[in-house]
Amino acid sequence: MTIQRRTMLKGLAAAGVAGAAAPFEMAAPALAQGAPFKIGLMTVKTGPLAQGGIQMEQGLLTFLKEKNNTLAGRKVELVVADTGGNPAGAKTKAQELVEREKVNVILGPLAAFELLAITDYILQTKTPLVAVAAAEDVTQRKANPYIIRPTTTSAQCCHVMADYALKELKFRRAATISEDFAFGHEQMGGFQRVFEEGGGKVVKKLWPPLVTPDYTPFIAQIGNVDVVFSGFAGSNPVKFMRAYADLGLHGKTPLMGGWTFLDDALLKSLGDEALGVLSGATYSATYESESNKRFVAAMQKDYSSLPGGYASGMYIGGMCVESALALAGDKSSDGTAFAEVLHKIKMEDTPRGPFTIDHLGNAVGAVFVRRCERKDGQLVNTVIKTYPNVSQFWTYPEDEFLKSPVYTRDFPVSKNLEN
Amino acid sequence: MKRRLPSMTAALVVVAAMATLPLWLANTYYINVASQILFWAIFALGLNVLVGYAGLTSLGHAALFAMSGYTAAIVVTAGGAHLLGAVAAIAMTVATAAVFAVLALRATGIGFLMITLALGQIVWGIAYRWAALTNGDNGINFKTRPQPFGIDLTSAPAFYYAVLLVFLTAVMTMAVFVRSPLGAAVRGTRDQPRRMTALGYNVWLVRFAAFLLSGFWTAVAGLLFLYYNQFISPQVAALQTSAEALLMVISGGTATILGPIAGAAIVVVMKTVVSAYVERWNMVLGIIFVLIISFMPDGLVPGISRLVRSMWPQRRSNVTGERAAKAASEARP
Numbered sequence: 210m211t212i213q214r215r216t217m218l219k220g221l222a223a224a225g226v227a228g229a230a231a232p233f234e235m236a237a238p239a240l241a242q243g244a245p246f247k248i249g250l251m252t253v254k255t256g257p258l259a260q261g262g263i264q265m266e267q268g269l270l271t272f273l274k275e276k277n278n279t280l281a282g283r284k285v286e287l288v289v290a291d292t293g294g295n296p297a298g299a300k301t302k303a304q305e306l307v308e309r310e311k312v313n314v315i316l317g318p319l320a321a322f323e324l325l326a327i328t329d330y331i332l333q334t335k336t337p338l339v340a341v342a343a344a345e346d347v348t349q350r351k352a353n354p355y356i357i358r359p360t361t362t363s364a365q366c367c368h369v370m371a372d373y374a375l376k377e378l379k380f381r382r383a384a385t386i387s388e389d390f391a392f393g394h395e396q397m398g399g400f401q402r403v404f405e406e407g408g409g410k411v412v413k414k415l416w417p418p419l420v421t422p423d424y425t426p427f428i429a430q431i432g433n434v435d436v437v438f439s440g441f442a443g444s445n446p447v448k449f450m451r452a453y454a455d456l457g458l459h460g461k462t463p464l465m466g467g468w469t470f471l472d473d474a475l476l477k478s479l480g481d482e483a484l485g486v487l488s489g490a491t492y493s494a495t496y497e498s499e500s501n502k503r504f505v506a507a508m509q510k511d512y513s514s515l516p517g518g519y520a521s522g523m524y525i526g527g528m529c530v531e532s533a534l535a536l537a538g539d540k541s542s543d544g545t546a547f548a549e550v551l552h553k554i555k556m557e558d559t560p561r562g563p564f565t566i567d568h569l570g571n572a573v574g575a576v577f578v579r580r581c582e583r584k585d586g587q588l589v590n591t592v593i594k595t596y597p598n599v600s601q602f603w604t605y606p607e608d609e610f611l612k613s614p615v616y617t618r619d620f621p622v623s624k625n626l627e628n
Numbered sequence: 629m630k631r632r633l634p635s636m637t638a639a640l641v642v643v644a645a646m647a648t649l650p651l652w653l654a655n656t657y658y659i660n661v662a663s664q665i666l667f668w669a670i671f672a673l674g675l676n677v678l679v680g681y682a683g684l685t686s687l688g689h690a691a692l693f694a695m696s697g698y699t700a701a702i703v704v705t706a707g708g709a710h711l712l713g714a715v716a717a718i719a720m721t722v723a724t725a726a727v728f729a730v731l732a733l734r735a736t737g738i739g740f741l742m743i744t745l746a747l748g749q750i751v752w753g754i755a756y757r758w759a760a761l762t763n764g765d766n767g768i769n770f771k772t773r774p775q776p777f778g779i780d781l782t783s784a785p786a787f788y789y790a791v792l793l794v795f796l797t798a799v800m801t802m803a804v805f806v807r808s809p810l811g812a813a814v815r816g817t818r819d820q821p822r823r824m825t826a827l828g829y830n831v832w833l834v835r836f837a838a839f840l841l842s843g844f845w846t847a848v849a850g851l852l853f854l855y856y857n858q859f860i861s862p863q864v865a866a867l868q869t870s871a872e873a874l875l876m877v878i879s880g881g882t883a884t885i886l887g888p889i890a891g892a893a894i895v896v897v898m899k900t901v902v903s904a905y906v907e908r909w910n911m912v913l914g915i916i917f918v919l920i921i922s923f924m925p926d927g928l929v930p931g932i933s934r935l936v937r938s939m940w941p942q943r944r945s946n947v948t949g950e951r952a953a954k955a956a957s958e959a960r961p
Contacts (some may be wrong), residue, residue: 255907290904291903297853297857305900305904308656308784309657325861328769329771345765346766390764395645552943587855617759617764
């Protein structure tokens with residue numbers, strides 16, 4: 210017994226020494242000539258956000274594998290950093306990527322608060338960043354010339370869904386339900402604004418905490434409405450839809466949501482309770498484009514999973530870097546020049562279709578309204594309507610949109626709430 | 629006196645090494661890691677006053693840490709000067725600590741832990757929900773670091789030196805505190821509260837003073853955290869931050885000065901540096917804690933010093949043994 214313990218200890222000690230020694234093996238300084246273009250990926254691989262974070266990494270790895278680690282004729286090198294899903298961690302990891310690894314561009318991070326924690330640092334260090342986090346103000350009231358977002362703001366898809374609910378489905382009374390945090394507030398705010406300005410009424414707004422073990426008490430408050438609009442993210446939609454079906458509301462009161470509410474990556478965890486649910490997203494795994502077919506096939510082959518918004522966001526982020534590399538040429542290593550070029554890219558064949566970047570850095574492209582259906586035994590999100598060229602400002606003039614405050618729990622002001 | 633000489637030399641060497649750190653750590657990233665270790669260490673030292681010396685385990689210190697950062701961020705964002713922000717932050721935090729103390733010192737042990745936990749959650753809730761003041765979970769961006777006496781703290785080495793200065797002050801304050809009558813009284817209330825009462829001490833007041841001192845250094849650490857990250861959001865006030873600081877104190881060794889510093893170093897290095905190489909760094913950190921608790925239950929620093937001491941007399945007895953043998957051989961002509 211004693212011997213066993215000692216040997217175990219020795220093994221652990223050796224592992225400890227190896228672990229401690231590793232950080233000090235510094236990477237050789239990159240030389241300017243012929244040096245690979247370095248991409249830093251900020252993602253989350255530990256903690257509650259890890260599911261989306263791992264998909265981000267898979268999406269980017271799929272792209273780089275397809276391109277054989279060469280973009281626009283230049284070798285690229287990938288450095289992956291795990292932020293742990295908190296702002297201080299994001300800041301530290303951004304420093305690691307910029308100061309130690311000297312990356313040329315950062316992709317990520319996942320969560321809005323992580324992105325907000327590093328925007329000033331990105332500006333200070335002149336590091337171009339291709340974001341996936343949806344925080345509205347990063348491309349609006351606090352736009353940053355070093356950041357582009359080829360995916361969507363929080364509300365971009367929700368504006369569309371409100372329009373669809375009003376005009377196509379003729380819904381007039383809606384309840385909203387989403388997690389009580391900024392991403393939820395911004396999504397529901399966007400829906401409410403377009404829905405109420407178009408003649409609808411949001412009669413109930415429910416905000417369960419981020420971690421809610423049982424949604425039953427919230428669902429019980431929904432009452433008599435035409436539609437329930439939801440903005441849940443992570444694995445919460447799965448829990449919510451099950452509870453919704455268990456309470457007999459599935460099929461009775463239609464359910465709609467933003468892109469995270471029925472992300473394609475969630476489909477494998479869902480069953481009949483998701484059938485007929487509508488969601489608005491800038492990506493669909495069923496989208497018919499050459500690059501998307503390649504992407505979906507590769508993801509299913511290598512990771513046996515259907516890509517959703519996070520994976521496609523990073524695949525498309527990689528494509529943006531490739532386009533910018535081709536445009537910037539020799540100037541790619543200059544952060545400011547590269548960031549400028551990133552704003553000018555015009556993407557044609559991508560997994561989300563063609564899109565451009567507006568002058569504040571956000572994508573202008575198609576938003577898909579998708580219905581969850583069962584095909585050959587598998588759940589899929591079928592695109593039922595495409596809204597082309599949707600900007601983050603929806604149909605509002607930019608300056609008017611930017612004058613109003615960012616969407617919060619209390620903005621737009623609710624005038625139609627019923628008890 | 630002579631036996632203190634080696635430890636004095638060691639301390640000097642360590643201080644010299646820390647003072648020249650930006651010279652031999654060329655990469656700014658590592659200088660930034662060092663800065664982080666130092667302000668977390670100040671936080672852990674502050675918490676240690678309660679946990680170690682007063683024997684009162686608080687799980688609400690992240691609230692004080694965040695209170696300080698938020699106050700400074702709000703004051704400065706509203707147009708206040710950095711100095712005003714810092715003074716307000718520390719005053720506000722010490723006042724909050726006083727309120728915490730009045731409420732929590734009705735109990736000790738688990739009761740104290742639960743009350744501080746609840747108070748901490750209240751502050752977290754305010755940071756999260758009072759969006760008009762705190763900007764909710766989008767947090768507050770803190771545009772520039774302060775410039776004390778016109779010195780720009782933007783660069784990593786400059787900021788490091790500023791933190792180092794504060795850190796050394798904190799360590800010296802702790803050393804003075806431990807030797808002071810107040811320090812002795814605080815330890816007395818931990819070990820023998822009834823006897824202390826019998827001796828005429830106001831146990832409640834002694835603990836209250838310890839809470840305020842702890843709150844003060846937590847406030848200082850919170851300020852440095854804000855200056856370093858230039859961003860604050862409700863996560864800082866969350867239970868996890870309290871738990872992490874508590875782990876630093878316990879793993880390093882409670883009621884020692886070096887312990888919380890060592891604990892802070894372990895946690896920060898794991899979180900920042902090792903996490904870049906080991907995906908499951910959480911597990912490595914867990915294993916390290918389990919090892920520390922299994923083999924050095926009173927913490928890393930007391931454990932190591934016990935180890936050294938257990939080897940020290942051996943060597944001395946060897947020396948005396950040799951001398952005796954030598955003397956014996958000389959005495960045998």
